[in-house]
Structures are given as structure tokens and as C-alpha cells.
Amino acid sequence: MKIAIGLSGGVDSAVAALLLMKAGHEVTGVTMKLWQEGRYKGGCHDACFGPGEAEDIAAATELAKKIGIEYRVFDCSSEYERIVVDYFRQEKSAGRTPNPCVVCNPRMKFGLLPEIAARHFAFDRFATGHYARIVEVGERLAVARATDASKDQSYFLWGLSQEQLARAMFPLGDLTKPEVRRLAAEAGLPMAEKPDSQDFYSGDCTELMGETDRDGEIVSTSGKVLGTHHGYWRYTVGQRKGLGIGGGTPFYVIKVDGRANRVVVGTREEAVRTEFRMLPTNWMAAEPTEGKVEGFVKIRSTGNPVGPATLENGVVNVPNGIFGVAPGQSAVMYSASGAILCGGVIQGQD
Secondary structure (H helix, E strand, C coil): CEEEEECCCCHHHHHHHHHHHHCCCEEEEEEEECCCECCECCCCCCEEECCCHHHHHHHHHHHHHHHCCEEEEEECHHHHHHHHHHHHHHHHHCCCCCCHHHHHHHHHHHHHHHHHHHHHCCCCEEECCCCCEEEEECCEEEEECCCCCCCCCHHHHCCCCHHHHHHEECCCCCCCHHHHHHHHHHCCCCCCCCCCCCEEECCCHHHHHCCCCCCEEEEECCCCEEEEECCHHHCCCCCCCCCCCCCCCCCEEEEEECCCCEEEEECCHHHEEEEEEEEEEEECCCCCCCCCEEEEEECCCCCCCEEEEEEECCEEEEEEEEECCCCCCEEEEECCCCEEEEEEEECCCC
16 A cells, blocks of 8 residues: 655654554655744744754654655645644634644645645555544544553544545554654664654744733732733633742633733632533534534543533533633543544633
């Protein structure tokens, strides 16, 4: 089988490519060039969007030579700016919590990249180094949680269409991270101990926003002024660190008000909700329905799905409560077996 695989220069995609080769497939590596040198400063080399991209592409080039596969790099920087960076900027400006990976995966990594690659060479499937699995549920396909729960990336993939899933492959879905690093070391791959990317952007998000410091108030849920900040876009619902409010009970961000440049904080108890609204926009294991969907819900990439939870008429109910519900972030409903039922975007709290 002819397979195109997205290479990042990291250990995960490297081992995924190696496994596909060992299985007898004809593999071609592809990478999206995203960074526009000089447009932004960026920061340290710990993100998928930043000035370290040239090093990652060099690492992927060396990998391709070492394991003997063809390798192509496609400049997708202008599309990334328009699709992902502009989305990030708009969501932050509105006081919501953006999720760039959720936008990038269906529209860029599993959308534009294989589309461009197909113009240059033929392939049957498109693979990545994501920790996730693809399962069949009746006549539908769904992303399911990976064997390694601590590295599971299914949350970021809820937006993939049935057509994209039919062509996708996740070779690492049944492996743990230590196993992947061991396979890389045994194969003599130089990225065997390379640290994982930690975030979307390596620099200060103020730069992406095109903003300068703008002082505003940090207030309690009762309206009492507790402190000041230098820009509402630096905060997200559920955040505790970096608030600059000393002493007493720990505070968490409850709401970000972009219009008023105000950050509302409260106790952990105030940050827990049993109900919130979401707009389900992609269905996987479950058929599109306006009826009740039962399962477990996840509202951030880390941690396990919380439940029991139900989704009905756009309202998610979690009787046991869930912490840090952030408008703009993704809410993903899972079945008991770990397959994604549906996913969507959390709506405003008001």
C-alpha cells in the first residue's frame, strides 16, 4: 500500500513511519511549512508553530534519508495564517478559549496537506504519529482513545470527517510513549529522546494578537476589585497560576470579558458547573440526533473524560460537576468504550 505520512521531526511520527515501512508499505514523508520568518518572533523551541521549524524539517529530512523514504515539504504558511492564526486571534479577541489543534487537524493536517500531496504523487492512505485509534461502530468510523491514556490525542481529532477517517492511519494507537522511544532508540533514530512539543505557539500570544499591554481589572464574582492585569487575552477559564492575587483562598478564572478588558475570578467551587451549552458539529460513533446522547465528556486535552454525562438539545449535563468550562474550547463526548460519539464547541456562559 502507498502511504503518505506527516513528519514533524519528532519521535512519534518517525516511529510511525518506521512501523509502516516494516509492515511492507511504500511510504512517503510530507511536512507542512508553517512558519513565516520575520513575521513573528516566537520563543523557545517547544511548540508546533515557532522559529524552531527549520530544525524540525532538517530532522525529518535526515530521518527520511536514514530509513530510505522519499520526503516532500509543502509551504502552507499563508493558509495556516488565514485558517489557524486568524481563528486564534478572533477567539482570543472575543474572550473565548481557542483550540488551534482542533482547527488545524481537519482543515490543514488531514485536509490541505494530503490534498496538496495528492497533486504530486499517488497514495492510498494518510498516516500521522497521533496517539489515537480508529474503530468501526456499526457503519460509521470513529476516533477512539489510545492505549496510552497519558498521551491520548483523540480529543484533538473530533473534527475529522468520515471521509478523512476512511483514509487515515494512526500506527501508534496501541503503543505507549516508552515503547515508542524504545523502538526509536533500537533503530538508532536521533530523535529518540527529543522532548515533545508543549503548545501551539512558542512565544507570547500578545504578539499573535497584535496587541500591546492594556491594563484592566481582576474582579471577584461579586464585583470586588482584587487586582490588575495587562491584557484579558493572557487568561483563560480555569487558570489559577499567574493571576498575581496573593494570600488566602486560591482563585481561578471564571470568565474573561474581552469588551470590558476584565477578568473574573472565583473559588474552585465557583468554577465547577453541572451544565453547559455546546454546539455539536461533528458526529462519529453516534448518528446525528436531536435526542439524548449518553456517555462521558472531555473539555480539555488533559485528563480523562468525565461522567456520566448527557447531551440533549445542545445542553451537556454532568451531575457530578466539571471544572473550568471555557467558551470556545472543545467538548467531546465519548462512549464507555472510548470512541468519540460527537464533538463541538462550548458556547458562552450567559
